[in-house]
Amino acid sequence: MDQKTKGVFTSIAFTNWKKALGDNGKLMKHSRSLYHLMAIDNDTFRHQEGSVLQQIVTVSETQKKENRDRLSDLLDCCYFLFKNELPHTTMYDPLLQLIGRLDHSSKLADFFQNCKKNSTYNSTTSVTEFLESTNEILEQNILNKIRQSRFISIMSDEGTDINRHGNLCICIRYCDQMTGVPCESYVSLLHLKNKDAESIFNCIVTDLQKKNINLNKIRFVSFDGAAVFSGIHNGVAARFRDAFNTAILFIYCRAHLLQLAVISAAEDSPDVSRSLSALKSLVNFINRSSVRLILFENIQDIFRNQHIKLIQPGDTRWLSNSLAIRSLLQSYQSLLITLESIYNENNEDSAEALGLYNILSNEGTAFILHTLQPILDTLATLSKSIQTKAADFKQLQDFLTSTLLRLEQLKDYNSDDYVAIIETIQKLSLNSSTIRISRSSILNLELNVSEVFSTKVLPFIENVINNIQSRFEHSTLNLLNCFMIFDMENLNDNKDYGDEEIRTIQQHYASDIDESIIYEWKTFRTYLLAKQKWW
Numbered sequence: 110m111d112q113k114t115k116g117v118f119t120s121i122a123f124t125n126w127k128k129a130l131g132d133n134g135k136l137m138k139h140s141r142s143l144y145h146l147m148a149i150d151n152d153t154f155r156h157q158e159g160s161v162l163q164q165i166v167t168v169s170e171t172q173k174k175e176n177r178d179r180l181s182d183l184l185d186c187c188y189f190l191f192k193n194e195l196p197h198t199t200m201y202d203p204l205l206q207l208i209g210r211l212d213h214s215s216k217l218a219d220f221f222q223n224c225k226k227n228s229t230y231n232s233t234t235s236v237t238e239f240l241e242s243t244n245e246i247l248e249q250n251i252l253n254k255i256r257q258s259r260f261i262s263i264m265s266d267e268g269t270d271i272n273r274h275g276n277l278c279i280c281i282r283y284c285d286q287m288t289g290v291p292c293e294s295y296v297s298l299l300h301l302k303n304k305d306a307e308s309i310f311n312c313i314v315t316d317l318q319k320k321n322i323n324l325n326k327i328r329f330v331s332f333d334g335a336a337v338f339s340g341i342h343n344g345v346a347a348r349f350r351d352a353f354n355t356a357i358l359f360i361y362c363r364a365h366l367l368q369l370a371v372i373s374a375a376e377d378s379p380d381v382s383r384s385l386s387a388l389k390s391l392v393n394f395i396n397r398s399s400v401r402l403i404l405f406e407n408i409q410d411i412f413r414n415q416h417i418k419l420i421q422p423g424d425t426r427w428l429s430n431s432l433a434i435r436s437l438l439q440s441y442q443s444l445l446i447t448l449e450s451i452y453n454e455n456n457e458d459s460a461e462a463l464g465l466y467n468i469l470s471n472e473g474t475a476f477i478l479h480t481l482q483p484i485l486d487t488l489a490t491l492s493k494s495i496q497t498k499a500a501d502f503k504q505l506q507d508f509l510t511s512t513l514l515r516l517e518q519l520k521d522y523n524s525d526d527y528v529a530i531i532e533t534i535q536k537l538s539l540n541s542s543t544i545r546i547s548r549s550s551i552l553n554l555e556l557n558v559s560e561v562f563s564t565k566v567l568p569f570i571e572n573v574i575n576n577i578q579s580r581f582e583h584s585t586l587n588l589l590n591c592f593m594i595f596d597m598e599n600l601n602d603n604k605d606y607g608d609e610e611i612r613t614i615q616q617h618y619a620s621d622i623d624e625s626i627i628y629e630w631k632t633f634r635t636y637l638l639a640k641q642k643w644w
Contacts, residue, residue, distance in 0.1 A: 179220040182208070183230055187239040201236040251294045252320055258283035260621075261322070262329035263349075264293070265313060266362075267304060267337075275301035277312055281322075282329070293498065296320065306337045310348040324353050328618075331360040334369065356618050358588060363495045363505065363581070364427045370576035371488060372424055378569040384477045385422060387468045388433055391444070392419045394461060401458070405440075405447045412443055427496075431489035434481050442537055445469055472534065473561045479530045480566045484573065487515045502589050503596055509581055516574050522562050531558060588617055600634075600641055607634060 129135045139145055186204050190197040209218045221231065229235060255261060262282040269275055279297040284290070297316050302308065317324060330346050332338035338345045339359065346359035375382045395401050396419060406416050417440040422433035437444070448469070451462035468474050491512040494500060500508075518524060591610035593599055600606070611630045615622045 175216075176220070179217060180230070182217060183235075184239060184243070187236055188243065190236075191240060191243060197236045197240060198233040201233065202231050205231050248296070251296065252322070254285055254292070255281055255283050255294070255296075255322055257286045259286075259326065260284070260328045261326050262331065262360075263313070263317075263327055264331040265309075265338075265345075266333060267301065267309065267335075275304055277301050277309060279313060279316065304337065306340060306343050306345050306348065309337065310345045310352075313345070314352070327353055327357055329358050329360055331362060333362045333365040354620070356620065358617075364492050366580045367488060367492050367495070367577070368424065368427050370573060370580050371430065371485070373576050374569055374572035377572050378565065380473075380477060380565040381481070381569045384474055384481070385430070387465065387474070388437060388478070389422060391437070391465050391469070392421045392433070394458075394465060395419055395444075395447070396421075398458075401447070401451060404450060405443065408443045408446050408450070409440060414440065414443060417443075427492045428489050431482075431485040434478065434485055438479060438482055441469070441475075445537070472558065473565075475534050475537065476530065476558045476561050477565060479534060480527065480562070483519055483526050484516070484570060487512055487519070488573070502586075503593060505581075509577065513574060513577065516570055520567060520570050522559060522567075527562070534558075588613065595637075597637065597641055600637055602638060 131137065183205070186208060187197065187201065189195075190200055190204065205217070209221075212218070224230065260283075264280040264282065265277060267275060267277050277297075277299045278295065279299070280293055280295050282291060282293045285292050297320075299312055299316055301312060314324065327349060330349050332345060336344065339361065341347060346357070350357045350359075375385060395405055409416055417436050419440070420429060420433040420436045423429045445466065448462045448466040452459045452466060469478075491508055494508045495505065519526060591613045594607035594610045607630060608627065611627055615624060615626050
């Protein structure tokens with residue numbers, strides 16, 4: 110181009126202005142020339158695509174976004190495993206293979222193919238790192254909300270795992286400052302070297318201080334009733350009061366209280382206690398041998414029953430007694446035949462099988478075990494209601510009232526529950542043609558079911574009711590009762606309504622609330638009354 114134009118319009122200034130203008134002028138000819146049109150196209154292309162550097166940056170950003178999208182897919186797969194408590198180290202790679210087959214765009218497959226050899230995003234190491242990263246993000250979000258809350262409550266419990274190691278879990282209840290909704294969050298699972306009160310207290314305090322949680326904001330602590338936690342002078346709760354705030358209130362785990370009420374009632378009822386002890390022995394006898402367990406399952410098949418897994422009742426598993434009784438009653442006839450078959454084999458297990466058979470085949474024991482089901486089911490319903498996230502202190506009173514009413518109904522021998530139980534027992538084959546043994550070796554006198562009910566079952570029900578009433582006594586939580594004034598159902602237009610309760614709250618939390626709260630309450634009470642009229 111420079112040879113034909115001699116550099117004019119490119120490197121040499123144009124000076125022939127006499128011939129520049131007009132349709133046939135130099136300027137118009139140049140504008141129509143191929144060189145000029147090519148130059149315009151090149152300039153337009155450069156503006157659209159940018160420079161070479163810009164194009165490299167654009168491609169790099171596009172690839173970066175694509176990689177992040179694929180990593181997001183991998184995190185979604187990981188989170189699915191974490192959320193559903195599935196083993197991530199063994200199921201992560203098969204899950205990715207399944208997702209890859211379902212992804213018809215082949216984006217995930219192409220991503221793995223284009224990765225470097227040392228970028229093994231489908232390895233167990235990667236999924237473990239994803240788990241740790243997810244934990245850090247979720248933990249920081251939770252801890253930030255806890256730090257923002259004005260007051261917090263601590264809930265903690267100690268347990269022993271299958272390896273006999275002591276562990277301590279910590280949960281914190283706080284108020285979300287954005288929504289005003291109370292929340293409960295699990296924050297730690299710690300290994301315990303010692304299980305004394307001082308070690309547990311130091312373990313909790315050290316962990317929460319590492320998380321930058323202000324422990325002076327604690328107003329409630331909740332543990333079970335073990336002396337190491339609830340001891341008045343040296344328990345963990347007492348140490349929190351001494352170290353941080355004397356206003357800290359200890360809340361006894363209500364599910365534990367309920368379990369203790371049942372255990373105490375059973376201990377005061379020898380026949381019920383023996384029946385539950387026999388149940389534990391029966392479960393151990395069947396479950397500790399694969400041969401006996403297979404025999405039990407085969408006999409269930411003969412009756413065309415679903416395979417029932419016998420559940421071991423435990424003093425520290427809140428719902429285990431109810432589930433254990435239910436599993437026993439659902440397979441009662443199958444168990445009798447299983448024990449009879451084991452006895453007839455005349456081996457070293459025959460004596461134990463005979464003893465268990467004699468207990469289960471006794472009409473009095475059978476009646477007691479069957480009557481325990483509606484009683485323990487009622488208590489299990491209360492326990493589950495207490496443990497729900499939505500449950501609050503006010504609802505606890507309603508739950509208790511309905512439970513006690515149900516237990517009162519079960520004191521009536523003529524109720525439909527016992528009519529159905531008697532019919533069920535009559536359908537059972539409690540007599541064996543192959544086991545001949547004197548009934549006097551089991552009981553000196555065969556009692557009829559009405560006598561068994563009045564002398565054994567009824568006292569147990571009364572003991573349960575008395576234990577619940579004493580352990581859940583309304584007056585034991587006077588401070589919490591004061592907060593009931595904020596319940597709209599209790600609100601009335603009495604001019605002194607709530608004044609005494611507000612003073613009690615103010616006196617307990619004197620370091621947080623001054624006496625001006627009384628005047629604030631009067632204004633707030635007027636607001637509540639006005640709001641109540643709109644209901």
